[in-house]
Amino acid sequence: MSHFITGVVVEICTPFDEKGEIDWQYLREMVRWHVSCGVSAFFVNGYAGECHELTFDEKLAVLKAVYEEVHDDAKIMACSFENDIRANKRLIDAYEETGMADCYCITAPPFFKYSQAALYDWAAELIDYAKRPVYIYNCVEQSVLFAPDTLAKLVENHPNLRGFKDASTNVVNFQQCVLRIDPENFDFLGGCDGFDGIMVLLGAVGCVSFMAVPYPREMVDIVNKGLAGDWKGCIEAQQKVLRIRNIVKKTPFNAGWNWAMRYGFGKETRSRMGEKQDWVPYEVKLELDELMRELGYEGQDIERTPLDDEMAGITDFR
Template sequence: MLTGSIVALVTPFTSQGNVDFAFLEALVNWHVEQGTDAIVAMGTTGESATMSHDEHVMVVSAITELAAGRIAVIAGNGSNSTSEAVHLTERMSHLPLAGFLNVNPYYNKPSQCGLMAHYRACCEASDLPQLLYNVPSRTGADLLPEQIAELATLPNIVGIKEATGDISRVAQLRELCGDDFILLSGDDPTGCDFMLQGGRGVISVTANVMPALMKRMVTAALAGEADTAHNYDQQMATIHAAMFVQANPIPVKWALSLMGKLQPHYRLPMTEPELAQQHHIEQTLKQAGLI
């Protein structure tokens, strides 16, 4: 349940800034229909950084209810504050989750000792499996393979979402952490090659707008069918690029609004894309046949 085509799900909002549960339900049902293997709820793409703890837990709980066992749900539980990460983990541990996605503590730049203590505290807060999440472009700190290998010795740490885009890390992590450690790509442009090198899935932004094609690409890559996987990936290449013309999730929410999947509302400090980027996203979706 922690492998395959996993969507980093957006959180729809109303014009008043509240969670739009009608659109959220439609998105969950769409991903079930399109064959997505799992949903990450309240990750970076879900705008977790701008949500209160009560809202965070409410959205994750709602997604598990909407999923109703039809699709696995992974909950973001990370924070730059260990006490907050532990609190979120404890509050969600009773939910029917496949596991947690725990981002490297951002801004603080903790020492190796601090990292171990942080993740140990999160592991002690729940028996559910936890995935590390390495995204130095957002956190300001890179979890190096040697650090990841040490963290992998902690109870419940079963894998990592690796979002550096460095394909060479697949072999390094496989050697250091063993075959059972789950390696997931968190970088859409390199996700296909990541899996062909030994990764076991993706946690994808692009899957928000092209879930069926992403599932086909992941299936082919995991089967070692390189030509087929690269063909599917090439069909998504312009979407991969368009989804990062500004900070995630600004472009993907704008794309989904053009597709009629939600309204283009964000939580400050996130705002809608600039006009030139709006036009670029629209043209890319048209060329891909999505609108």
């Protein structure tokens, strides 16, 4: 069995304007830019895309916009991260009616910690329901992670499960999964930008990456070198991205990533979560700008804002 998804799957943000409406022009231009940078697929309506902030109709509209810009240049993995089985089936049905997604991604239910037996039933029902390949997002922020034995049982009994994005941030957990499931016939994907390269070297065939939103070329470099067996080059490329990530992680999610778009893409964007969630401290902007200059990007003129003064010393988001 050949791999269905390989390379960098960019976990796109959903860009918003000052009024909180989706910035459709920005979205379309961003997608075209990502394609030009060599990404393999798009992760649409994920958590970094603020699916929790989008209406049902907006999710379909975002999918349509991405599809119209991608054409046949990359695949689309449409996410269904709804709160219950019925809502997920409704969204998957709507995705299917468009014919625009190549595959789907599901994750564990939110809020309450499921047993592994209940988690198995949840995932199995959705995997069997979907008419296209399904991927699982093992998300550390959810109430529960898929245990390696649970994942292996799902793979054995439900052939429509095609791959797995492991964002557990636990390399031992990932290796336990690879031990149980043939990586030649299953699409293991890295899910933590802090060590996606390591995961490729250990058996993944790509990654789902939020760092690829502002830094697609850098993430493609990591994965390509890892898949080529260039372990030294892969680690060097990973550490380059890690230096950037260490800085943007000093901001609220997704603020630093949205701000960093001004370097590669040429203009930053914002979330739908409010200006204080979008705030990037002045000192962090300076730190990022210094690193960007070192890495060959054009520097920016950074000025203090009134919000910098209002929020000075407040770092309760980390």
